Amino acid sequence: MSNDSQWPVWEVFLQGNPGIPHKHVGNVHATDAEMAIQNARDVYTRRSEGISIWVVPANAISASSPEDQGAFFEPSNDKPYRHPTFYKIPEGVKYL
Amino acid sequence: MDIQQAKFQYLLRLGDSSLIIGHRLSEWCGHGPILEEDIALINIALDFVGNATSILAYAGKVEGKGRSEDDLAYLRDEREYRNLLITEQLNGDFATTIARQFIFDTYMYFLYEELKNSKDETIAAIAQKSHKEITYHLRHTTQWMFRLGDGTTESHERLQNGLNDLWMFTSEMFEMDEIDALLISEGIAPDLSIIKANWEKRVNEVIAEATLQIPTTLFKQKGSREGKHSEHLGFLLAEMQYVHRAFPNATW
Numbered sequence: 001m002s003n004d005s006q007w008p009v010w011e012v013f014l015q016g017n018p019g020i021p022h023k024h025v026g027n028v029h030a031t032d033a034e035m036a037i038q039n040a041r042d043v044y045t046r047r048s049e050g051i052s053i054w055v056v057p058a059n060a061i062s063a064s065s066p067e068d069q070g071a072f073f074e075p076s077n078d079k080p081y082r083h084p085t086f087y088k089i090p091e092g093v094k095y096l
Numbered sequence: 097m098d099i100q101q102a103k104f105q106y107l108l109r110l111g112d113s114s115l116i117i118g119h120r121l122s123e124w125c126g127h128g129p130i131l132e133e134d135i136a137l138i139n140i141a142l143d144f145v146g147n148a149t150s151i152l153a154y155a156g157k158v159e160g161k162g163r164s165e166d167d168l169a170y171l172r173d174e175r176e177y178r179n180l181l182i183t184e185q186l187n188g189d190f191a192t193t194i195a196r197q198f199i200f201d202t203y204m205y206f207l208y209e210e211l212k213n214s215k216d217e218t219i220a221a222i223a224q225k226s227h228k229e230i231t232y233h234l235r236h237t238t239q240w241m242f243r244l245g246d247g248t249t250e251s252h253e254r255l256q257n258g259l260n261d262l263w264m265f266t267s268e269m270f271e272m273d274e275i276d277a278l279l280i281s282e283g284i285a286p287d288l289s290i291i292k293a294n295w296e297k298r299v300n301e302v303i304a305e306a307t308l309q310i311p312t313t314l315f316k317q318k319g320s321r322e323g324k325h326s327e328h329l330g331f332l333l334a335e336m337q338y339v340h341r342a343f344p345n346a347t348w
Contacts, residue, residue: 007130028132031243038236039132042139 009058010036012043014050020095022054030055099282102275103216104159105178106285108168109321111151112179115169116329117200118144119336120187129190136236140197143229150222170340174330175323182265184329188258191251194240195258199299201234203269206294210286219284238302245306256308263311268318270295 007029013022025044030036036055045053064072076082121141128134152165182200187193208230211223244251270292272280279285303310319325339346 029130030132034239035243038239039136041232042136043132046139 007031010040010055011058011061012036012040013054013056014040014044015052015054016050017095018051022052025049027058028055097274097278099278100158100160102278103284104155105275106279107151107155107158107219108178109180111148111155111165111168112177113183113200113204114144114151115148116177116179116332117183117197118142118148119332120184121193121197123187124193137193140233140236143226143233147222147226147229150225154218154222166340170337174325174333177323177325177329177333178320179325179329180265180269181317181320181326182262182269184326184332185262185265186328188261189254191244191254192258192261194237194244195255196262197233198237198241198302199259199262199266201230201237202295202298202302203291205230205234206291206298207286207288210291214285215283241302241306241308245303245308252307255306259303259308260311260313263313264315264317267316268320271318271321273321 008031009027010030010033011027012025014025015022028036028039028043030039033055037053040053040055044050118141121137121144124134124137124141126134128137148169149165152168156163156165156168180200182196185196187196205227208223208227212220212227214220214223241255244255246252270288272288276285276288280287300310317326
């Protein structure tokens, strides 16, 4: 990456409606946070996709590696009792 | 000149400036310094063209001769265009484009802020909608003023050169004639001396913070009020109007 002539990458998160979490939608190049927010606005919100933007420097994100998949995620496959499917959802709760 | 004729001319000034700077900016499409900025510039260009569409549609209505916004955009010649000279100036390098956009965005920001209070309801409604877009344009170009002005020696020099080259077109933006006087007295148009004071204050602040110098150019170029343009407008119109004139009333 040291020979990369591009500007730093920022990951973009959009909130679609009040009260729901910001979701990852992609990334942009930018030299600073203000530029990253503006670029995200121009690239990802042209069709009214969001009401709030978060940008995070891509190198600030730590990720699990593909090799961890077995140890991390498979143990929960046979534990259906962890799913909250046995509860009734109260009326009026939209984004649960 | 009656009120209706004055309003028609005034709307042409507003609409033509937006249309021409929008078209000029659209020439960056596919040539932006990076993909994201390319998209940003074209978004802004589209906002200008959208604003021009609303204003020229209303101009056609005010004129009352059945001309649509397309008729006004595509079937008038250079001498009938009333856009400010700065809007037709060439893109040059990226810094020159930013200088032009910053000068004009600041002007449009304060002008439309006043137009929101126009006694003409349609103008006020268009200004209300456009002012939100312009607020973003100005924020975008102002950030670039700081980045380039207070950036490298080369970016600083290029931006200063852009400002110096364009400065002679700034005084024309605040000129007023009998059309302005009539519409000001009717509460339809704002007094441009108010816009000028706001514009100078903001431009001086940004130029200082961007470590640039206010150009010392004394020469003032004007003429757009009478349809006298620089050599660049004719070429721009030739490209913009070609398809419409080659295939009249074509649809898709």
